[in-house]
Amino acid sequence: MRHLTSEEFREALGEFRSAVRGWSEDQAQxxxxxxxxxxxxxxxxxxQQLALALVLAAVCIVASFVLPRHSGNALANxxxxxxxxxxxVSRTAPSSLEPLMKLVAEE
Amino acid sequence: xxxxATSEMEHAARTDVxxxxxxxxxxxxPKVFRFALASLxxxxxxxxxxxxxxxxxxxxxxxFRAECSIQTWLMQIAVNLVRDxxxxxxxxxxxxxxxxxxxxxxxxxxxxxxxxxxxEAQALLRERVAAIWEAAGKLPERQRTVFLLRxxxxxxxxxxxxxxxxxxxxxxxxxxxxxxAVRARLGGTA
Numbered sequence: 001m002r003h004l005t006s007e008e009f010r011e012a013l014g015e016f017r018s019a020v021r022g023w024s025e026d027q028a029q030x031x032x033x034x035x036x037x038x039x040x041x042x043x044x045x046x047x048q049q050l051a052l053a054l055v056l057a058a059v060c061i062v063a064s065f066v067l068p069r070h071s072g073n074a075l076a077n078x079x080x081x082x083x084x085x086x087x088x089v090s091r092t093a094p095s096s097l098e099p100l101m102k103l104v105a106e107e
Numbered sequence: 108x109x110x111x112a113t114s115e116m117e118h119a120a121r122t123d124v125x126x127x128x129x130x131x132x133x134x135x136x137p138k139v140f141r142f143a144l145a146s147l148x149x150x151x152x153x154x155x156x157x158x159x160x161x162x163x164x165x166x167x168x169x170x171f172r173a174e175c176s177i178q179t180w181l182m183q184i185a186v187n188l189v190r191d192x193x194x195x196x197x198x199x200x201x202x203x204x205x206x207x208x209x210x211x212x213x214x215x216x217x218x219x220x221x222x223x224x225x226x227e228a229q230a231l232l233r234e235r236v237a238a239i240w241e242a243a244g245k246l247p248e249r250q251r252t253v254f255l256l257r258x259x260x261x262x263x264x265x266x267x268x269x270x271x272x273x274x275x276x277x278x279x280x281x282x283x284x285x286x287x288a289v290r291a292r293l294g295g296t297a
Contacts, residue, residue, distance in 0.1 A: 003294040012235040013258050019236050020259050024141035027150050
Protein backbone atom coordinates (compact mmCIF):
# COMPACT_ATOMS: atom_id res chain seq x y z
CA MET A 1 0.00 0.00 0.00
CA ARG A 2 1.45 3.35 -1.08
CA HIS A 3 0.60 6.67 0.52
CA LEU A 4 -0.10 9.62 -1.70
CA THR A 5 2.36 12.42 -2.08
CA SER A 6 1.14 15.93 -1.37
CA GLU A 7 1.18 16.66 -5.10
CA GLU A 8 -0.96 13.63 -5.89
CA PHE A 9 -3.37 14.49 -3.09
CA ARG A 10 -3.68 18.05 -4.36
CA GLU A 11 -4.31 16.79 -7.86
CA ALA A 12 -6.98 14.39 -6.63
CA LEU A 13 -8.70 17.20 -4.69
CA GLY A 14 -8.64 19.38 -7.79
CA GLU A 15 -10.17 16.61 -9.83
CA PHE A 16 -12.75 16.07 -7.11
CA ARG A 17 -13.71 19.75 -7.34
CA SER A 18 -14.03 19.53 -11.13
CA ALA A 19 -16.08 16.35 -10.88
CA VAL A 20 -18.50 17.73 -8.31
CA ARG A 21 -18.88 21.02 -10.20
CA GLY A 22 -19.48 19.32 -13.52
CA TRP A 23 -21.84 16.81 -12.04
CA SER A 24 -23.77 19.55 -10.22
CA GLU A 25 -24.17 21.45 -13.49
CA ASP A 26 -25.50 18.29 -15.13
CA GLN A 27 -28.00 17.79 -12.35
CA ALA A 28 -29.12 21.41 -12.53
CA GLN A 29 -29.63 21.07 -16.28
CA UNK A 30 -31.65 17.91 -15.73
CA UNK A 31 -33.85 19.68 -13.19
CA UNK A 32 -34.45 22.52 -15.66
CA UNK A 33 -35.07 20.07 -18.52
CA UNK A 34 -37.48 18.10 -16.38
CA UNK A 35 -39.33 21.28 -15.56
CA UNK A 36 -39.70 22.22 -19.20
CA UNK A 37 -40.59 18.67 -20.21
CA UNK A 38 -43.65 18.63 -18.00
CA UNK A 39 -46.54 19.21 -20.41
CA UNK A 40 -48.44 22.35 -19.65
CA UNK A 41 -52.04 21.63 -18.73
CA UNK A 42 -54.33 22.78 -21.47
CA UNK A 43 -57.72 23.84 -20.40
CA UNK A 44 -59.50 22.14 -23.31
CA UNK A 45 -58.09 19.32 -25.32
CA UNK A 46 -59.22 18.77 -28.90
CA UNK A 47 -61.33 15.73 -27.97
CA GLN A 48 -62.99 17.66 -25.16
CA GLN A 49 -63.79 20.50 -27.54
CA LEU A 50 -65.35 18.04 -30.03
CA ALA A 51 -67.43 16.38 -27.31
CA LEU A 52 -68.65 19.74 -26.09
CA ALA A 53 -69.61 20.78 -29.63
CA LEU A 54 -71.58 17.54 -30.13
CA VAL A 55 -73.42 17.96 -26.84
CA LEU A 56 -74.32 21.57 -27.68
CA ALA A 57 -75.58 20.52 -31.12
CA ALA A 58 -77.72 17.76 -29.60
CA VAL A 59 -79.18 20.19 -27.06
CA CYS A 60 -80.02 22.64 -29.85
CA ILE A 61 -81.75 19.95 -31.91
CA VAL A 62 -83.82 18.70 -28.99
CA ALA A 63 -84.69 22.25 -27.99
CA SER A 64 -85.90 23.06 -31.51
CA PHE A 65 -88.50 20.26 -31.22
CA VAL A 66 -89.50 20.59 -27.60
CA LEU A 67 -89.73 24.34 -27.07
CA PRO A 68 -92.26 25.23 -29.85
CA ARG A 69 -94.55 22.42 -28.76
CA HIS A 70 -94.52 23.70 -25.24
CA SER A 71 -95.30 27.23 -26.35
CA GLY A 72 -98.12 25.96 -28.63
CA ASN A 73 -99.72 24.06 -25.77
CA ALA A 74 -99.50 27.05 -23.57
CA LEU A 75 -101.24 29.24 -26.14
CA ALA A 76 -104.07 26.72 -26.55
CA ASN A 77 -104.54 26.49 -22.82
CA UNK A 78 -104.69 30.24 -22.57
CA UNK A 79 -107.37 30.41 -25.31
CA UNK A 80 -109.60 27.86 -23.55
CA UNK A 81 -109.26 29.72 -20.28
CA UNK A 82 -110.15 33.02 -21.88
CA UNK A 83 -113.25 31.49 -23.50
CA UNK A 84 -114.41 30.21 -20.15
CA UNK A 85 -113.88 33.61 -18.63
CA UNK A 86 -115.81 35.22 -21.45
CA UNK A 87 -118.70 32.83 -20.99
CA UNK A 88 -118.87 33.37 -17.27
CA VAL A 89 -118.26 37.08 -17.15
CA SER A 90 -119.65 38.60 -20.29
CA ARG A 91 -123.20 39.92 -20.31
CA THR A 92 -125.39 40.32 -23.38
CA ALA A 93 -127.44 43.14 -21.78
CA PRO A 94 -126.86 45.74 -19.08
CA SER A 95 -127.75 44.69 -15.53
CA SER A 96 -130.82 47.00 -15.38
CA LEU A 97 -132.38 45.22 -18.41
CA GLU A 98 -131.67 41.68 -17.23
CA PRO A 99 -135.20 41.09 -15.71
CA LEU A 100 -136.68 42.03 -19.09
CA MET A 101 -134.32 39.65 -20.83
CA LYS A 102 -135.50 36.87 -18.52
CA LEU A 103 -139.11 37.56 -19.46
CA VAL A 104 -138.30 37.44 -23.17
CA ALA A 105 -136.46 34.20 -22.63
CA GLU A 106 -139.41 32.64 -20.81
CA GLU A 107 -141.81 33.59 -23.59
CA UNK B 108 -35.57 44.85 -3.76
CA UNK B 109 -31.96 45.92 -4.03
CA UNK B 110 -28.68 44.67 -2.68
CA UNK B 111 -25.41 46.54 -2.63
CA ALA B 112 -22.79 45.11 -4.95
CA THR B 113 -19.61 43.83 -3.29
CA SER B 114 -16.11 43.33 -4.60
CA GLU B 115 -16.61 39.55 -4.67
CA MET B 116 -19.37 39.49 -7.16
CA GLU B 117 -18.91 38.29 -10.62
CA HIS B 118 -17.96 40.61 -13.39
CA ALA B 119 -21.51 41.32 -14.46
CA ALA B 120 -22.36 42.54 -11.02
CA ARG B 121 -19.23 44.58 -10.40
CA THR B 122 -20.80 47.94 -10.55
CA ASP B 123 -21.92 50.42 -7.98
CA VAL B 124 -25.44 49.83 -9.09
CA UNK B 125 -27.53 47.92 -6.59
CA UNK B 126 -28.42 44.39 -7.59
CA UNK B 127 -31.97 43.25 -7.91
CA UNK B 128 -33.04 39.97 -6.44
CA UNK B 129 -33.37 38.27 -9.81
CA UNK B 130 -29.72 38.97 -10.59
CA UNK B 131 -28.74 37.64 -7.21
CA UNK B 132 -30.55 34.37 -7.85
CA UNK B 133 -29.02 34.02 -11.31
CA UNK B 134 -25.52 34.58 -9.97
CA UNK B 135 -25.57 32.42 -6.88
CA UNK B 136 -28.16 29.74 -7.50
CA PRO B 137 -25.65 27.31 -9.07
CA LYS B 138 -23.31 27.70 -6.12
CA VAL B 139 -25.99 27.16 -3.49
CA PHE B 140 -27.42 24.20 -5.40
CA ARG B 141 -23.97 22.65 -5.76
CA PHE B 142 -23.20 22.93 -2.07
CA ALA B 143 -26.61 21.51 -1.12
CA LEU B 144 -26.24 18.68 -3.61
CA ALA B 145 -22.73 17.76 -2.50
CA SER B 146 -23.84 17.85 1.14
CA LEU B 147 -27.16 16.06 0.92
CA UNK B 148 -26.48 13.93 -2.18
CA UNK B 149 -30.10 14.06 -3.17
CA UNK B 150 -31.25 16.14 -6.14
CA UNK B 151 -34.76 16.82 -4.84
CA UNK B 152 -33.56 17.76 -1.38
CA UNK B 153 -30.88 20.02 -2.87
CA UNK B 154 -33.45 21.74 -5.06
CA UNK B 155 -35.71 22.28 -2.06
CA UNK B 156 -32.87 23.70 0.02
CA UNK B 157 -31.87 26.03 -2.83
CA UNK B 158 -35.39 27.39 -3.16
CA UNK B 159 -35.74 27.80 0.61
CA UNK B 160 -32.39 29.55 0.73
CA UNK B 161 -33.43 32.25 -1.71
CA UNK B 162 -36.85 32.56 -0.14
CA UNK B 163 -35.27 33.20 3.26
CA UNK B 164 -32.76 35.56 1.72
CA UNK B 165 -35.62 37.49 0.15
CA UNK B 166 -37.52 37.63 3.41
CA UNK B 167 -34.44 38.66 5.38
CA UNK B 168 -32.99 41.02 2.81
CA UNK B 169 -33.90 44.02 4.93
CA UNK B 170 -31.65 42.72 7.68
CA PHE B 171 -28.60 42.29 5.46
CA ARG B 172 -25.93 44.60 6.88
CA ALA B 173 -23.06 43.79 4.50
CA GLU B 174 -20.88 42.54 7.37
CA CYS B 175 -19.89 39.75 5.03
CA SER B 176 -20.30 39.37 1.28
CA ILE B 177 -23.64 38.41 -0.23
CA GLN B 178 -22.14 35.11 -1.32
CA THR B 179 -21.07 34.30 2.25
CA TRP B 180 -24.44 35.43 3.59
CA LEU B 181 -26.26 33.13 1.16
CA MET B 182 -23.94 30.26 1.99
CA GLN B 183 -24.63 30.88 5.67
CA ILE B 184 -28.35 30.41 5.02
CA ALA B 185 -27.63 27.34 2.89
CA VAL B 186 -25.40 25.79 5.57
CA ASN B 187 -28.16 26.19 8.15
CA LEU B 188 -30.79 24.72 5.83
CA VAL B 189 -28.58 21.77 4.92
CA ARG B 190 -27.90 21.12 8.60
CA ASP B 191 -31.63 21.20 9.39
CA UNK B 192 -32.35 18.91 6.48
CA UNK B 193 -29.60 16.49 7.38
CA UNK B 194 -30.76 16.26 10.98
CA UNK B 195 -34.28 15.57 9.85
CA UNK B 196 -34.87 11.91 10.56
CA UNK B 197 -37.56 11.70 7.95
CA UNK B 198 -35.08 12.88 5.35
CA UNK B 199 -32.61 10.23 6.47
CA UNK B 200 -35.25 7.58 5.96
CA UNK B 201 -36.36 8.75 2.52
CA UNK B 202 -32.80 9.35 1.43
CA UNK B 203 -32.11 5.66 1.71
CA UNK B 204 -35.10 4.79 -0.46
CA UNK B 205 -35.10 7.78 -2.77
CA UNK B 206 -34.55 7.35 -6.48
CA UNK B 207 -32.92 10.75 -6.61
CA UNK B 208 -30.28 9.88 -4.03
CA UNK B 209 -26.78 10.02 -5.48
CA UNK B 210 -24.24 7.27 -5.35
CA UNK B 211 -20.49 7.91 -5.32
CA UNK B 212 -20.24 6.50 -8.84
CA UNK B 213 -22.35 9.37 -10.19
CA UNK B 214 -19.90 11.99 -9.05
CA UNK B 215 -16.77 10.02 -9.72
CA UNK B 216 -17.90 9.14 -13.23
CA UNK B 217 -18.14 12.84 -14.03
CA UNK B 218 -14.35 13.30 -13.90
CA UNK B 219 -13.10 15.37 -16.78
CA UNK B 220 -11.00 13.28 -19.12
CA UNK B 221 -7.54 14.59 -19.83
CA UNK B 222 -5.85 13.53 -23.05
CA UNK B 223 -2.41 14.07 -21.56
CA UNK B 224 -3.00 11.28 -19.07
CA UNK B 225 -2.77 7.62 -19.87
CA UNK B 226 -5.94 5.54 -19.51
CA GLU B 227 -4.42 3.93 -16.43
CA ALA B 228 -3.71 7.32 -14.87
CA GLN B 229 -7.26 8.47 -15.65
CA ALA B 230 -8.71 5.32 -14.11
CA LEU B 231 -6.56 5.81 -11.02
CA LEU B 232 -7.64 9.43 -10.72
CA ARG B 233 -11.28 8.45 -11.13
CA GLU B 234 -10.82 5.91 -8.39
CA ARG B 235 -9.34 8.57 -6.14
CA VAL B 236 -12.20 10.96 -6.84
CA ALA B 237 -14.65 8.22 -5.90
CA ALA B 238 -12.70 7.59 -2.72
CA ILE B 239 -12.77 11.29 -1.79
CA TRP B 240 -16.49 11.39 -2.48
CA GLU B 241 -17.08 8.39 -0.26
CA ALA B 242 -14.79 9.67 2.48
CA ALA B 243 -16.44 13.11 2.42
CA GLY B 244 -19.83 11.44 2.86
CA LYS B 245 -18.62 9.68 5.99
CA LEU B 246 -17.21 12.79 7.62
CA PRO B 247 -19.00 14.27 10.64
CA GLU B 248 -21.36 17.05 9.66
CA ARG B 249 -19.15 20.03 10.50
CA GLN B 250 -16.05 18.53 8.96
CA ARG B 251 -17.95 17.71 5.80
CA THR B 252 -19.37 21.22 5.55
CA VAL B 253 -15.96 22.82 6.02
CA PHE B 254 -14.36 20.39 3.58
CA LEU B 255 -16.91 21.07 0.85
CA LEU B 256 -16.84 24.84 1.33
CA ARG B 257 -13.05 24.81 1.07
CA UNK B 258 -12.40 22.29 -1.66
CA UNK B 259 -15.51 22.55 -3.82
CA UNK B 260 -16.58 26.15 -3.28
CA UNK B 261 -13.05 27.56 -2.96
CA UNK B 262 -13.94 29.67 0.04
CA UNK B 263 -11.16 30.85 2.33
CA UNK B 264 -11.07 30.20 6.08
CA UNK B 265 -12.54 33.55 7.02
CA UNK B 266 -15.47 33.14 4.65
CA UNK B 267 -16.08 29.61 5.93
CA UNK B 268 -15.98 30.90 9.50
CA UNK B 269 -18.57 33.54 8.61
CA UNK B 270 -20.79 31.07 6.76
CA UNK B 271 -20.71 28.41 9.46
CA UNK B 272 -20.69 30.67 12.49
CA UNK B 273 -17.47 29.06 13.78
CA UNK B 274 -14.26 30.74 14.80
CA UNK B 275 -11.45 30.68 12.29
CA UNK B 276 -9.40 28.41 14.53
CA UNK B 277 -12.28 25.95 14.80
CA UNK B 278 -12.65 25.93 11.03
CA UNK B 279 -8.95 25.16 10.72
CA UNK B 280 -9.25 22.27 13.15
CA UNK B 281 -12.25 20.76 11.35
CA UNK B 282 -10.52 21.16 8.02
CA UNK B 283 -7.38 19.49 9.29
CA UNK B 284 -9.32 16.53 10.64
CA UNK B 285 -11.37 16.24 7.47
CA UNK B 286 -8.26 16.24 5.30
CA UNK B 287 -6.61 13.66 7.48
CA ALA B 288 -9.63 11.37 7.22
CA VAL B 289 -9.90 11.81 3.45
CA ARG B 290 -6.22 11.29 2.92
CA ALA B 291 -6.26 8.16 5.04
CA ARG B 292 -9.04 6.85 2.83
CA LEU B 293 -7.11 7.73 -0.31
CA GLY B 294 -3.92 6.20 0.98
CA GLY B 295 -5.74 2.92 1.31
CA THR B 296 -6.91 2.99 -2.28
CA ALA B 297 -3.64 4.05 -3.89
